Amino acid sequence: MRLRQSWWQSSPQMHELSIASSIVESVLEFAVKNEIKKVLEVKLLIGELMAVEWEQLRFCYAAITRETAMEDSSLEIEQVEATVSCPYCSFRGRPKYWEDALSCGPIATLQCPECGKAAEPEQGKECVIKTIKYVI
């Protein structure tokens, strides 16, 4: 564990490692069952409302796929847009964004864009392997 110290310093977002581990476990299980020699590409769907940092996920993925059937495979990530539904005014659609929240980009909120009351997330919490491309 040579990086132990720097993990602490650099990664408040280590759940990317948990997610990367989960990807690798699922794909390798599939690869063993189906006698796949090499995995070329894994395509993920990640919801906009998920606190997942893509670059860190890629870094973890590359690190833990080494010396497996997934080594050097590409990790494609597609974002699923958030949608919300409002139980008060029956609004369904894209969420209201907090434009002036000092962040790098607007933040999706659970405030109904129509009536301002509390909306429920409908789409945007996905974290799914969509496809894998492989060689037999």
Place this chain on the structure above:
Amino acid sequence: MIQTIEASPDEIYDIELEHSLLEANARLARENRALLDAHGITAIDVMGAIGSGKTTLIGRLISRLKDRLGVAVFNGDATTSCDTDLIAEQNVPVVQIATVNGCHLDANLIGKALRKIDLNGLKLIFIENIGNLICPAEFPLGSKARVVVVSVTEGQYMVRKHPHMFLGAHLVVINKVDLAEAMNVSVAQLAHDVHTLKPDIKVIPASCKDGTGLDEIATELVAI
């Protein structure tokens, strides 16, 4: 030969394919919840940054509740047991969950902790999550409610910096309000930020030093 398998949109959530990456944790969380429900226990997941006052707050709430109902605490901590020791002084069951290098508790660890204590007679379990406002958001544990503790000493922009945590919360405690003036932090603005993200959420300003808000939090938790 290159082959592509593609799940059709209605298959994407198919658990048989085990393609949903957080499903394994979510399944264990449902099992924990079923076990808790069967014993009539409410578990409360307490989240917040390091130093936001999670342990002290839990300690104060236990003092108020332990004579009325059975309370236990699970303490998530990367390495130390000092928080666990502090809670144990109150003579309630407490389990330390050392995650070592992990930055969040997951449903599997909670499942193990649930098997460590006698659940009979308990009504409330506080799960003190790791001091981290980002990771625990995506890992449900089986709790009935999530409480996020944010203290004025973390500055004016804490809510804006960690929106995901608040989107999934049921109750927000703004802690250390006795220091708000010294910190030049507006409690009203913090509360406003929380309501911008999630309009219906209850926000309780509190101070473990002078007791502000503690009875209200205790009442709120017992009613969940």
